[in-house]
Amino acid sequence: MAYDKSIEAFETAYKVIPGGVDSPVRAFSGVEGTPPFIEKGEGAYLFDIDGNRYIDYVQSWGPLIFGHCDADIETSVMEAVKRGLSFGAPTTVETELAEEIVSMFESIDKVRFVSSGTEAVMSAIRLARGVTGRDNILKFTGCYHGHSDSLLVQAGSGLATFGTPSSPGVPDDLTKHTLLATYNDIASVEKCFEDAKGDIACVIIEPIAGNMGLVPADEVFLEGLRTLCDAHGALLIFDEVMSGFRASLTGAQGISQVKPDMVTLGKVIGAGMPVGAFGASAEIMAYLSPEGPVYQAGTLSGNPVAMAAGLTSLKKLKANPSMYVAFGMKAKKLVDGFQKAAAAVNVPMVTDVRGSMFGFFFSDKPVKNFADACDNDTEMFAKFHKGMLDRGVYLACSSYETGFICAATTDEMIEESIKAAYDVMREITA
Numbered sequence: 001m002a003y004d005k006s007i008e009a010f011e012t013a014y015k016v017i018p019g020g021v022d023s024p025v026r027a028f029s030g031v032e033g034t035p036p037f038i039e040k041g042e043g044a045y046l047f048d049i050d051g052n053r054y055i056d057y058v059q060s061w062g063p064l065i066f067g068h069c070d071a072d073i074e075t076s077v078m079e080a081v082k083r084g085l086s087f088g089a090p091t092t093v094e095t096e097l098a099e100e101i102v103s104m105f106e107s108i109d110k111v112r113f114v115s116s117g118t119e120a121v122m123s124a125i126r127l128a129r130g131v132t133g134r135d136n137i138l139k140f141t142g143c144y145h146g147h148s149d150s151l152l153v154q155a156g157s158g159l160a161t162f163g164t165p166s167s168p169g170v171p172d173d174l175t176k177h178t179l180l181a182t183y184n185d186i187a188s189v190e191k192c193f194e195d196a197k198g199d200i201a202c203v204i205i206e207p208i209a210g211n212m213g214l215v216p217a218d219e220v221f222l223e224g225l226r227t228l229c230d231a232h233g234a235l236l237i238f239d240e241v242m243s244g245f246r247a248s249l250t251g252a253q254g255i256s257q258v259k260p261d262m263v264t265l266g267k268v269i270g271a272g273m274p275v276g277a278f279g280a281s282a283e284i285m286a287y288l289s290p291e292g293p294v295y296q297a298g299t300l301s302g303n304p305v306a307m308a309a310g311l312t313s314l315k316k317l318k319a320n321p322s323m324y325v326a327f328g329m330k331a332k333k334l335v336d337g338f339q340k341a342a343a344a345v346n347v348p349m350v351t352d353v354r355g356s357m358f359g360f361f362f363s364d365k366p367v368k369n370f371a372d373a374c375d376n377d378t379e380m381f382a383k384f385h386k387g388m389l390d391r392g393v394y395l396a397c398s399s400y401e402t403g404f405i406c407a408a409t410t411d412e413m414i415e416e417s418i419k420a421a422y423d424v425m426r427e428i429t430a
């Protein structure tokens with residue numbers, strides 16, 4: 001494939017945008033080549049400015065569960081646009097979207113909308129601290145919860161790709177209250193609670209981690225977190241910005257029996273528009289301004305155009321819950337195919353699937369935490385990624401990211417992608 005126009009566009013962008021991108025993962029730093037500049041999307045396909053077509057398994061990093069340019073979502077957005085872009089005043093569409101979320105998430109009575117996942121998590125943490133009157137929070141190495149200061153500690157994907165454990169510009173004073181434990185290792189959590197003498201406001205976790213590759217939490221581990229949080233009066237927050245409406249219609253909570261105290265959402269609930277949300281019981285949410293003392297606000301929060309996109313998307317999902325079975329089958333077929341293509345040339349690969357989310361590592365042992373995830377063959381991944389891109393298969397440009405199936409992904413596309421994987425594996429091991 002030719003990438004001439006993208007290469008030129010990247011050079012031009014580089015002059016006026018740091019690294020040529022507005023979010024680091026887009027820069028292809030961990031893999032070979034230049035990021036294609038996108039012209040348009042269509043269903044499960046992506047088209048770049050050189051006219052190349054790709055099967056898109058990134059889907060804007062998760063939000064586009066119906067693929068690009070879904071007719072229903074497009075119509076609802078166009079209608080909302082005609083009524084006005086923003087009012088800074090309440091609209092009924094916010095209530096409608098909130099009702100949908102509340103109806104599907106057992107642990108949520110009330111929800112507040114914001115404009116990104118980062119904002120959702122940042123606000124949820126503030127609320128958890130406000131409710132408990134405690135400062136310390138506990139997170140897991142390799143989990144990403146957005147780029148706010150106190151959460152930018154050992155935060156997986158984008159940072160893992162760059163080998164930066166945390167970031168300059170974040171004062172130690174702001175991260176000293178962020179305790180770190182190991183994913184799927186309850187003893188490490190127990191130790192944190194002991195060391196902090198129980199003084200922990202909340203434990204925040206991606207119950208299905210998607211930012212160190214796809215690494216789901218074990219059920220017994222989540223149960224252990226629930227028990228520890230209850231014993232010490234800490235709140236359990238499930239960050240489902242990625243897994244919400246991706247893993248199942250009710251996110252991780254459709255798969256696990258463990259109920260969190262608070263949930264953060266984003267990505268799919270905006271269907272490609274900037275939306276985030278955090279929710280909890282009415283009792284916890286009552287601490288939030290203007291009902292309670294914990295301040296949180298946003299000029300564009302609950303933006304009517306974004307709400308319209310999210311509402312249409314969630315209604316479509318709710319009306320057809322069997323979609324998740326189809327997503328899971330397609331995702332499994334894809335990663336099984338990748339695994340066989342690798343095995344055919346004696347390259348080990350481990351894979352996992354949760355609903356429309358899929359992950360694969362060039363590794364020969366199960367991946368349970370961030371250290372395991374880091375033990376993958378990143379050079380092999382970089383070559384695989386480049387080979388697949390050249391054959392029209394657009395995968396996330398880092399081995400620490402999750403892949404996504406959308407409603408427009410067909411079996412034929414999956415077969416084509418598997419065929420490409422065989423070609424690529426043969427080529428890079430020849």
Ligand SMILES: *Cc1c(COP(=O)(O)O)cnc(C)c1O
Nearest residue numbers: 116117118144145146239241242
């Ligand atoms: C993407 C993501 C975020 C951050 O959301 P943004 O909209 O990128 O700010 C937070 N938590 C998780 C689990 C995510 O996957």
